[in-house]
Amino acid sequence: xxxxxxxxxxxxxxxxxxxxxxxxxxxxxxxxxxxxxxxxxxxxxxxxxxxxxxxxxxxxxxxxxxxxxxxxxxxxxxxxxxxxxxxxxxxxxxxxxxxxxxxxxxxxxxxxxxxxxxxxxxxxxxxxxxxxxxxxxxxxxxxxxxxxxxxxxxxxxxxxxxxxxxxxxxxxxxxxx
Numbered sequence: 001x002x003x004x005x006x007x008x009x010x011x012x013x014x015x016x017x018x019x020x021x022x023x024x025x026x027x028x029x030x031x032x033x034x035x036x037x038x039x040x041x042x043x044x045x046x047x048x049x050x051x052x053x054x055x056x057x058x059x060x061x062x063x064x065x066x067x068x069x070x071x072x073x074x075x076x077x078x079x080x081x082x083x084x085x086x087x088x089x090x091x092x093x094x095x096x097x098x099x100x101x102x103x104x105x106x107x108x109x110x111x112x113x114x115x116x117x118x119x120x121x122x123x124x125x126x127x128x129x130x131x132x133x134x135x136x137x138x139x140x141x142x143x144x145x146x147x148x149x150x151x152x153x154x155x156x157x158x159x160x161x162x163x164x165x166x167x168x169x170x171x172x173x174x175x176x177x
Contacts, residue, residue, distance in 0.1 A: 044120035048165055048174040051111070051119075055080065055134060055163040056176040058088045058105035062098075063138075063160075071097045075140035077148040079133050080163075082115030119165045131168040136161070150175065 013021075062070050070087045072078065086094035090103040098104075111117060122132045130151055137148040139160040147156045150164045150173055157177055164175035 045167055045172075045174060047120045048167065049176075051117070052134060052163040052165060052174055052176040054105055055088075055117075055136065056161045059136060059138060059161045059163070061102075061104045062088065065100070065102060065104075066098075069138045069140060073136070073138045073140060075138065075146075077135055077137045077150065079135055080117045084136075085112060085115055085117050121168055124168070127168045131166050131171075134163060134165045136163045138162075146177075 059070070059073075070084060072081070072083060083094065083097075085091075085107060087097045088103075088105040089107055090098055090101040092101065095101060107117060113122060117134050119132055119134065121127045135150065137146050139146055144158055144160060145156065146159060146162050147154060148162065149155070150162075151166050152171070152173055155162075159177045162175065162177040164173055164177075166172065167174050
């Protein structure tokens with residue numbers, strides 16, 4: 001009688017197989033993290049674009065309602081400060097500048113730090129001060145022309161309102177006019 005000996009087959013993975021699986025998972029995770037980072041950057045840029053568009057509309061509505069620009073608007077580029085936030089949100093403490101207490105713009109709590117409107121990049125590490133805030137310029141002399149420097153060089157535009165911020169890395173303008 002012939003006895004056939006069967007080799008005892010191990011049903012475990014070899015070290016090489018485990019290392020290959022770990023390597024594949026690491027590569028896929030690296031690709032995923034890169035895609036997530038790009039999506040986060042795009043979302044922040046979109047949020048900033050929405051805010052500058054709403055800010056420009058709020059300034060136009062204020063002018064339409066009261067026949068003059070908000071207090072502090074002088075025709076040069078200015079940061080949207082705490083006073084402007086109070087005026088545009090209809091806050092009672094700015095009643096002298098918005099006596100009808102009209103809400104021209106709704107601003108979420110996380111968009112304001114110390115009363116100042118801040119960009120989505122405000123808490124990002126290594127971000128320059130210019131990238132942390134929103135800016136505006138209005139046509140105070142009613143000639144339908146603005147000349148200002150948004151940080152990328154002088155611009156002259158045929159409009160009555162310009163609002164902007166600058167996206168860090170790369171320094172791209174996020175604007176509405």
